[in-house]
Amino acid sequence: xxxxxxxANADLIKKFIDMNIVDGVTTNPSLLAKEGKDPxxxxxxxxxxxxxxxxxxxxxxxxxxxLSEARPISKLGKNAVVKIPMTRxxxxxxxxxxxxxxxxxxxxxxxxxxxxxxxxxxxxxxxxFVGRLDDIGTDGMPLISDIVQxxxxxxxxxxxxxxxxRHPIHVVEAAxxxxxxxxxxPDVLDKMFSHPLxxxxxxxxxxxxxxxxxQYGDDFSKAK
Ligand code: E4P
Numbered sequence: 001x002x003x004x005x006x007x008a009n010a011d012l013i014k015k016f017i018d019m020n021i022v023d024g025v026t027t028n029p030s031l032l033a034k035e036g037k038d039p040x041x042x043x044x045x046x047x048x049x050x051x052x053x054x055x056x057x058x059x060x061x062x063x064x065x066x067l068s069e070a071r072p073i074s075k076l077g078k079n080a081v082v083k084i085p086m087t088r089x090x091x092x093x094x095x096x097x098x099x100x101x102x103x104x105x106x107x108x109x110x111x112x113x114x115x116x117x118x119x120x121x122x123x124x125x126x127x128x129f130v131g132r133l134d135d136i137g138t139d140g141m142p143l144i145s146d147i148v149q150x151x152x153x154x155x156x157x158x159x160x161x162x163x164x165x166r167h168p169i170h171v172v173e174a175a176x177x178x179x180x181x182x183x184x185x186p187d188v189l190d191k192m193f194s195h196p197l198x199x200x201x202x203x204x205x206x207x208x209x210x211x212x213x214x215q216y217g218d219d220f221s222k223a224k
Contacts, residue, residue: 001175004052004183006163008032010045012186017049024052026127026163026183028083028107029059040076047077055105055125057083058093066093074102081124083107086114091121098122105161112146119151119158125181129164130174140164141173148178168192 002023005013008031016022025046032039043056054077058069066089070082074097081103084090094104098121105125106118110133115126128147130140147160159180165171168191174182184192213219 001179002052002181003189004055004161004181005189006031006165006183006185008035008042008046009186010042010049013046014049016186016189017051021189022050022052023181024054024079024081024183025050026055026083026105026161028057043073043080044076047079050079053079053081053103055081055083055107057085057107061085061087061089063089063092066090067096070097070102070104071100081105083127084123086110086118091117094118094121094123098124107163110143112143112150115147115158115160116150119156123158125159125161127161127163127183130162130170131164131166133164134166141170141177144174144179145177152178 003021004024004026005016005022006026007013008027013025027043032042035042047054056073058066060066060069066084070093073082074080082097083105084094086106086108094106097104103124105127106123107127109115109118109126109128115128118126128143130144133140133143144160144162151158151160161181161183162174162179163183165182165184165188167188171182171184171192
């Protein structure tokens with residue numbers, strides 16, 4: 001399963017890039033607004049920082065205007081993916097862009113029918129939002145199961161990108177279901193490193209080592 005970072009914060013992204021555990025990034029207008037910087041400069045910085053795909057969303061809602069934003073976005077970097085909302089105009093734009101060889105990520109997907117339409121239009125990724133479904137009292141994960149099953153049934157190439165991830169359990173469930181990608185807010189990815197038994201185990205190892213060191217002094221940095 002691929003991990004994308006759902007953030008427009010270059011410092012947070014870099015932290016995970018340096019560990020080589022990140023395969024790409026997703027941004028959206030709200031995440032860029034949160035950074036409060038020139039959005040074009042900010043996405044250019046992220047595109048340079050990240051070796052994998054970086055999704056950048058159009059803010060136009062009409063077909064022609066979407067294309068007018070999508071084409072320059074696609075030229076910002078070889079790894080740029082144009083994020084398009086799940087609308088009728090959006091799907092027409094996805095079809096045109098796919099014919100031009102431009103990668104797309106269809107965002108704001110909340111049903112299996114929307115995912116199927118996005119795939120038929122030629123989307124590279126579809127982004128079902130699990131957390132926002134949970135927020136309104138509907139379990140988001142069965143949607144991932146439905147989309148993965150439908151795409152498998154017909155060998156659909158569009159990748160299932162689980163979005164609006166709120167906690168590590170979403171990631172585990174998405175992986176068990178065979179989703180292609182999960183896009184993770186940095187705080188969720190941070191939580192995935194932690195386990196209280198790891199902390200307790202490390203403390204015990206270090207305490208025992210200190211006892212040994214009192215007797216022998218050296219540590220492995222002096223090993224010859
Ligand atoms: C995905 O690409 C979106 O940017 C994101 O996952 C939305 O998440 P939210 O519901 O936490 O805003």
